[in-house]
Amino acid sequence: MIEEHPTKLTSSEIAALWSSFQNNSMAICVFKYFLENVEDQEIKAIVEYALHISEENLTLSEQILHDDQQPIPIGFKDEDVNPNAPRLYSDAFYLYYIKNMAKVGLSIYGVALATSAKSSVREFLSNAIKLSTNLYNKTSDVLLSKGLYVRPPYVSTTKEIDFIDQKNYKGGLLNINRRPINVIEITHVYANIETNVIGQVLLIGLSQVAKSKKVRQYCTKGKEIATKHVKLFSTILTDDDIPVPMPSDLNVSNSQIAPFSDKLIMFHTALLIQSSTSNYATAAAASLRTDITTTYVRLATEVSSYANDGINIMIDNSWIEEPPQIVNKKNVSNE
Numbered sequence: 001m002i003e004e005h006p007t008k009l010t011s012s013e014i015a016a017l018w019s020s021f022q023n024n025s026m027a028i029c030v031f032k033y034f035l036e037n038v039e040d041q042e043i044k045a046i047v048e049y050a051l052h053i054s055e056e057n058l059t060l061s062e063q064i065l066h067d068d069q070q071p072i073p074i075g076f077k078d079e080d081v082n083p084n085a086p087r088l089y090s091d092a093f094y095l096y097y098i099k100n101m102a103k104v105g106l107s108i109y110g111v112a113l114a115t116s117a118k119s120s121v122r123e124f125l126s127n128a129i130k131l132s133t134n135l136y137n138k139t140s141d142v143l144l145s146k147g148l149y150v151r152p153p154y155v156s157t158t159k160e161i162d163f164i165d166q167k168n169y170k171g172g173l174l175n176i177n178r179r180p181i182n183v184i185e186i187t188h189v190y191a192n193i194e195t196n197v198i199g200q201v202l203l204i205g206l207s208q209v210a211k212s213k214k215v216r217q218y219c220t221k222g223k224e225i226a227t228k229h230v231k232l233f234s235t236i237l238t239d240d241d242i243p244v245p246m247p248s249d250l251n252v253s254n255s256q257i258a259p260f261s262d263k264l265i266m267f268h269t270a271l272l273i274q275s276s277t278s279n280y281a282t283a284a285a286a287s288l289r290t291d292i293t294t295t296y297v298r299l300a301t302e303v304s305s306y307a308n309d310g311i312n313i314m315i316d317n318s319w320i321e322e323p324p325q326i327v328n329k330k331n332v333s334n335e
Contacts, residue, residue: 009068013121014324016112017061018073020128022321023108024058025075026267027051027101033259034094037087042142043094049138050098053131060124067120073321076264085259088205092148092249099139100198104275105132150245152190153237157183164288171289178289180240185292188283193233193244195279199272200226201250206265209258214313215265222269225306229299236292263319266310273307 009017031051038044062072089097106129113125143149171178181189200223207219234244260268277300284296314320 007118009064009070009118009121010116011326012112012115013118014065014068014070016109016116016121016125017065017070018324019108019112020057020061021065021073022075022267023271024054024061025073025077026080026264026271027054028058029076029081029260029264030268032083033081033085034089036083038091038094040091042145043091046098046135046139046142047094050101050135053135056131057124057128060127064120064124070324075321076261076267080261080264082257082259085209085257086253086255088209088253088255088259089201090249090251092146092247093201093251095139095143095146095148096198096247096250097202099136099143100195102132102136102139104271105129106136107275107278148247148249150194150247153186153242153245155183155186155242169288171291178291181236181242181289181292185287185289186237186242188279188286189233189236189292190244192276192279192283193230193237194247195276196226196230196233197247197250199223199276200230201252202272203269205252206260206269208252208254208256209260210262210265211258212262212317215262218310218313219265219269221309222306225302232295232299236295263314263317266314266319270307270310270314273303273310276303277307 028051031047031054034047035044035051038047058075065072109125109128109132113122113129116122116125140149169179203219203223203226207216207223210216210219237244280296280300280303284293284300287293287296311320
């Protein structure tokens, strides 16, 4: 084994560890609440495993930051969660939620690994990817065993292999006779339907329990945006007579007692927005039909505006921690 030359953490590595600490401290609060009211024993085991992963990732990211003499973020603590609050979501929602968050973890950790050099950081991120993969697979297995797993649409495909030789394959916004959607485009459209449905249900619940009127209104607006996006994406499929499978048993109770602080609610919403923005950008790049690409760009702009409103709320309430900053050399030189 080649011995690594001792080095400080790079900016990318600090960012990855800082974000991991923040995200996992939030997830710990969420899973502690889920664990207090989940009834199904198989689903409870998944929540316990998700909590264990978040606690392990939090401890390791904190240790690496500490060893490099970096400041440790505040993140989220016990005061940000009320585990004894009445049930807000169904057991089935917990499964869909955890499956979606495992996907988010795979994406975030994958990008972070590709920008890290220090062996301890790469080891941490590689393990986090492994754990997220295990969580995704375990959750999927339980969803399948309970008949809750919602598969992407089945379609009939052509039998021949061919090359695109006409520019009208891309279609246009006003092209009435545009080609049918292809399987790559279906994959991204359906994935974005699924994530928006999860966000929609989550925000319905959060809009009931947030203490601040502004936060309640913000969650309601997010729910409305998610609902609209689900309809738009669904139309893309149904226009080609492709059925739109939807998750079931995503019930929200009438409870108005907050399990989470408004600070955590806003942070959680911001994390979902970041994931949606990334998903839309990836989907736009992978889609060859102009009308679909344009839809993603338009919806990403709407999400970006919504995100900015959320950041303003967090700044007004001093709820958003400042990411690690570089030293301002101009100020230093003027001292």
